[in-house]
Amino acid sequence: MLKACHISTVHKSSSVRIFHKELTALIKAGYEVDFIVPNDRDERRDGIQIVALPKARSLIHRMVLLTLRSFWLAVRQKADVYHFHDPELIPVGLLLKLLKKKVIYDAHEDVPRQILSKEFIPGYCRSKVSWMCEKIENSAARRIDAVVSATPFIRDRFMRLGCRCVDINNYPILSEFEFTNNGWQRKERAACYIGGINRIRGVFEMVDAIGRTNAKLFLAGEFSSTAEYDSVRLSLNWASIDKLGQVSREKIRETLSRSMVGLVLYHPVPNHFEAQPIKMFEYMSAGIPLVASNFPLWKDIIEGNHCGICVDPLNSAAIARAIQWVVDNPDKAKRMGENGLKAVRKKFNWESEEKKLLSLYRHIGT
Secondary structure, three states: OOEEEEEOOOOOOOOHHHHHHHHHHHHHOOOEEEEEEEOOOOEEEOOEEEEEEOOOOOHHHHHHHHHHHHHHHHHHHOOOEEEEOOHHHHHHHHHHHHOOOEEEEEEOOOHHHHHOOOOOOOHHHHHHHHHHHHHHHHHHHHHOOEEEEOOHHHHHHHHOOOOOEEEOOOOOOOOOOHHHHOOHHHOOOEEEEEOOEOHHHOHHHHHHHHOOOOOEEEEEOOEOOHHHHHHHHOOHHHHHEEEEEOOOHHHHHHHHHHOOEEEEOOOOOOOOOOOOOHHHHHHHHOOOOEEEEOOHHHHHHHOOOOOEEEEOOOOHHHHHHHHHHHHHOHHHHHHHHHHHHHHHHHOOOHHHHHHHHHHHHHHHHO
């Protein structure tokens, strides 16, 4: 039996992409699987061995001490394939290669473009930091066995370097949300947003827009900063917001079943144009239409499949009009939702992606 060891110092042990999709796919395929990740304790969960790292006390603690500890733990696991998920773990991946191990880097984001919109990095040096990170990432990618990318755009960037790279898109598991498409007539006049909450993901525009409609907004997820939460909470439209906080997968299903429309209104920053947020496809899988940013790729996916409306994410009035149209036209909205579900069943599903992951592992492991 081959053994795979996944490593993350950033993600949670319950990460949907890592734990519920990639690791679960490997377990089903007969691999022994370890997951080195911050957790309260070592434990065995659904056949996967969680090897606990301590929770990070600060950014420096995470990037230095947890990185060193994750390398030590990785060597102890004696795996056949090592698969790391954070750019800060690049040194770990390179050290494992020096030990003649098989190594995969999972590029969840286009990190150099993501850095350009990181507000904690001073604006005058973001481009230099982005350039440096791209050089480091590119150099490492050439030295390891393969890169797994979360989108075709990231895949193409690494393939231009001559790297082996496979896009494993973060599409939904087919059966997880489909049942929520039943009982459209029992839905509430409500929009929903599920995921990380901050300014560049459109929280202020969503709250402003919902106040211009006669609908309410289910807001599920954690705010990135207390200051942003306090600012939103003081809005005159807060009465129209049902703040759910961080929710379980079961609660997500319930929220989707109550909603008429899902919102994905990311701001036009470099890392967003080619992104494929999982929430977009989960809304489609749940059979509800979307109101989303009018990026060309998103328009191809959403309007190309007739499953939602794309608008300027900085225009609250346009967002409000789109939400109001959906709640005022439930029959047409239901047909949009059905179109999205058909597209997920045909193409945008995890079952098609896990085949690519397992094919890569078979190739790497030989």
